[in-house]
Amino acid sequence: MICVYGAGSIGCYVGGRLAAAGADVVFVGRERIAAEVRAHGLRLTDLDGADERVPAPRYETDPAAAADADLVLVAVKSAATADAAAQLAPLLRPGTPVVSFQNGLRNAATLRSGLPEAVVIPGMVAFNVVHRGDGAFHRGTGGGLEAQAHPALAPHLDAFARAAMPLALHDDLLGVQAAKLLLNLNNAVNALSGLPLRTELSQRPYRRVLARAQREALAAYKAAGIRPAKTAGADPRLVPHVLGLPDALFTRIAARMLAVDPHARSSTADDLAAGRPTEVDYLNGEIAALAAEHGAAAPVNERLTALVHAAEAGGRRDFTGPELLAAVVRPD
Numbered sequence: 320m321i322c323v324y325g326a327g328s329i330g331c332y333v334g335g336r337l338a339a340a341g342a343d344v345v346f347v348g349r350e351r352i353a354a355e356v357r358a359h360g361l362r363l364t365d366l367d368g369a370d371e372r373v374p375a376p377r378y379e380t381d382p383a384a385a386a387d388a389d390l391v392l393v394a395v396k397s398a399a400t401a402d403a404a405a406q407l408a409p410l411l412r413p414g415t416p417v418v419s420f421q422n423g424l425r426n427a428a429t430l431r432s433g434l435p436e437a438v439v440i441p442g443m444v445a446f447n448v449v450h451r452g453d454g455a456f457h458r459g460t461g462g463g464l465e466a467q468a469h470p471a472l473a474p475h476l477d478a479f480a481r482a483a484m485p486l487a488l489h490d491d492l493l494g495v496q497a498a499k500l501l502l503n504l505n506n507a508v509n510a511l512s513g514l515p516l517r518t519e520l521s522q523r524p525y526r527r528v529l530a531r532a533q534r535e536a537l538a539a540y541k542a543a544g545i546r547p548a549k550t551a552g553a554d555p556r557l558v559p560h561v562l563g564l565p566d567a568l569f570t571r572i573a574a575r576m577l578a579v580d581p582h583a584r585s586s587t588a589d590d591l592a593a594g595r596p597t598e599v600d601y602l603n604g605e606i607a608a609l610a611a612e613h614g615a616a617a618p619v620n621e622r623l624t625a626l627v628h629a630a631e632a633g634g635r636r637d638f639t640g641p642e643l644l645a646a647v648v649r650p651d
C-alpha cells in the first residue's frame with residue numbers, strides 16, 4: 320500500500336493518478352479535503368487533455384491509516400514536516416521508503432531526523448497543481464516527478480510508470496532541488512502580484528525581481544558548493560539574463576516558461592489566498608540563510624520574505640511589477 324501523507328494539491332494529484340492506474344493508495348490529510356473527496360471522489364486532469372477519476376478513494380484523517388505502508392509520499396508544506404515525521408515514526412516498519420515530494424532543500428533532512436529507521440529519499444515535483452474544488456485537481460504545467468535513486472524504490476517504479484508519471488532518478492538530487500528552488504523564488508513574486516503565473520511572468524518588471532532573486536541564489540550556491548542542475552536543458556546561470564529580456568523577445572525565447580494554465584498560481588499564492596502560513600522561509604528565506612552562512616548578502620530574497628510575511632498578516636498582495644521592483648531594490 321502507498322500512503323500519501325498530507326494529501327492536499329500535490330498529494331491528491333500524485334496519489335490520485337497512482338490510484339487511477341490501479342495502485343493501492345491511502346490518503347492521509349485534513350477533514351475539509353476528506354469531506355470533499357468523500358462527496359465527489361477525485362478527478363485528475365492535465366493540460367494535455369488527460370481526465371481520470373477515482374470514484375471512492377480511501378481518504379483518512381487519522382495518521383494510523385499510514386501504519387505498515389510499503390511506501391510513503393510526504394506532501395505536507397515544509398513547516399509541517401517535523402510533525403508529520405513524529406506522527407509517522409511509531410507507525411512505519413523499519414526500512415520503509417519515505418519520499419519527500421516537497422519544495423525547498425531541507426525537508427528530507429527533517430524527515431530523516433524524525434524517522435531514523437525509515438529510508439528517507441528526497442524527491443521533487445516539477446509541475447504545478449491547481450485545486451479546482453469538488454475533488455478536482457489539475458496539472459497546470461509540464462514537468463514530472465524526480466527522486467534520488469535508491470534500491471528501496473525499485474518495487475514501486477512500475478506503479479509510477481503505469482500512471483504515466485515515471486519517477487526520473489538521479490544519483491544526487493541536491494542539484495535538482497537547487498534548480499527547482501531557483502524557480503520557486505518566483506512563488507513570492509507571484510503571491511505578491513496577485514496575478515496568475517502566466518500573467519505575472521509575461522510582465523518584465525516582475526521577471527526583473529525574479530532575476531535579481533535568482534542571481535543572489537546562484538551566488539549563494541556557488542559559495543556553498545551547490546551546483547544547480549540544468550532545467551529543460553537550460554543552464555540556470557543564463558536564466559536571469561533571459562528573464563530580463565523585453566516582453567516580446569521573452570515570449571518568443573521562453574515560450575516554455577509561459578506554457579502554464581492561465582489560472583495557475585504558485586503554491587505560496589494559494590496559501591495566502593487560503594489564509595495559511597506560507598513556505599517563504601523555506602524558499603526565499605532559505606537563500607537568505609544560505610547567503611548569510613557563507614558571509615554573503617541576499618537583500619532581494621530577504622525583502623521578498625518580509626513582504627510575504629507582511630501579506631500573511633494582512634498586508635499588500637497586489638503589487639504592480641514596478642512597485643514590487645522598487646520595494647525590493649530600494650526597501651523603506
Ligand SMILES: NC(=O)C1=CN([C@@H]2O[C@H](COP(=O)(O)OP(=O)(O)OC[C@H]3O[C@@H](n4cnc5c(N)ncnc54)[C@H](OP(=O)(O)O)[C@@H]3O)[C@@H](O)[C@H]2O)C=CC1
Nearest residue numbers: 325326327328329348394395399421422444446447448586
Ligand atoms: N501546489 C503546487 O502546485 C506545488 C507544490 N509543491 C510543493 O509540494 C508540497 C505540498 O504542497 P501542496 O500540495 O500545494 O500543499 P497543500 O497545503 O495543498 O497540501 C498539504 C496538506 O497537508 C495537510 N497536512 C499538514 N500537516 C499534516 C499532518 N500532520 N497530517 C495530515 N495532513 C497534514 C495540510 O493541511 P493544513 O493546511 O490544514 O495544515 C494540507 O491539506 C510543498 O512543499 C509545496 O511547495 C511542489 C510543486 C508544485
Ligand SMILES: CC(C)(CO)C(=O)C(=O)O
Nearest residue numbers: 445446447502584585586
Ligand atoms: C510548480 C511551481 C514552480 C509553480 O507553481 C511550484 O513549485 C509551486 O507553486 O510551489
